[in-house]
Amino acid sequence: MKSDGFTTSSSALPLGFTWGAVAAGIKVSGKPDLAAAVATKGAKAAAMFTRNQVVAAPVTVGQRHLLGTGGRVGALLVNAGNANCATGQAGIEACIQTCTAAAESFGCIFDEVVPSSTGIIGVPFPTEKVLNALPTLTAALGSTQDHAEAFAQAILTTDTKMKVARAVIDVEGVEVRIFGAAKGAGMIHPQLVAPAGPPHATMLVYLFTDLSAEPAEMNALLAPAVERSFNSISIDGDTSTNDTVLLLASGASGVKLDERVQEAFANALALVCGSLAHQIVEDGEGVGHVVTLHISGAANEADAKLVAKTIATSPLCKTAWSSADPNWGRLLAAAGRSGVAIEAERITIAIGAQPVFEHGMRAAGFDEAATHEVMLRREYTISMHLGMGEAECRYITCDLTEEYVRINADYST
Structure with missing residues (x-):
């Protein structure tokens, strides 16, 4: 299907990323619960976070890292089954420890790792389980559709199905790709805002593209896409402490965000965000209509x-x-x-x-x-x-x- 210069029928994934997931023993079910997305040569990031004044440790640490690096990201580390919220200084230290270990495993600097968590609030974070699982997670990384979907499956909690969306823009014969993965079925009433100074589960949304763009440029496109998608849904009226939308651009396509592609990319990004937002409500806890x-x-x-x-x-x-x-x-x-x-x-x-x-x-x-x-x-x-x-x-x-x-x-x- 083609529209405004982009297509949504391709299963192609953005270049410059690897994905993977393992079972670290955080979920009682024993299902995969620790996932990573690694930008093999680094990526630039744009992000929006929950407006809730009570925020989880990974949101606090993640926003510090994005500010400290100027929006440069080497890896995303996500766990499901524990929100790491209302866990005090121990929760912050757990984030720092796991980011440091992940950076060593994935070959980047520790503050280039963005942590993210979803699950029950107030339960001590199982740091050792994450640290012990990192070698297996590193070995599980890959760039195929199966790897990307393993990532998308591992971040789920009460969700009953995986939530992904894709779009491809053709720029003078070169493909620019977008892949999005999301989780969320309850505690869904997002009120996401762009960081202003230090920015402020659960809905988690991760967007990947191989476009070359700077954080400020991406934030200008992400904010309106989020406003008409994730900020325009509600399942139960409760805004999570962990809500995050993160857009990573690897630049691996070699195509820069300029006037040639800005409108088409904005339309494709809006389409991906709209699809994921609809999937979240459609899979809401107990939803009949x-x-x-x-x-x-x-x-x-x-x-x-x-x-x-x-x-x-x-x-x-x-x-x-x-x-x-x-x-x-x-x-x-x-x-x-x-x-x-x-x-x-x-x-x-x-x-x-x-x-x-x-x-x-x-x-x-x-x-x-x-x-x-x-x-x-x-x-x-x-x-x-x-x-x-x-x-x-x-x-x-x-x-x-x-x-x-x-x-x-x-x-x-």
């Missing part, structure tokens, strides 16, 4: 997104979606308490193609049975036009089910 909120007619995009977030995190709306109950009053009430200036008489709401609310009252053509049928689908769209302006947004969310409650009631036990 994926709901896209299309809020239009807003005074500005911020207002549109605030209305969407309020609806997306409303327990009453989410439980109605779980049983396909066409209770449009909950949508209207959530919009009304969002803090955005609205007038009910100007609002129209449709669920799928079914009108449910118009001009201050139930739509004349409201068909409860037909609307219920729409809401029985796995995926559908709820459209709300506010009648206040021209701005809009699309926001992906889901229902709240008994299965979600069961998973999270027993998560740590």
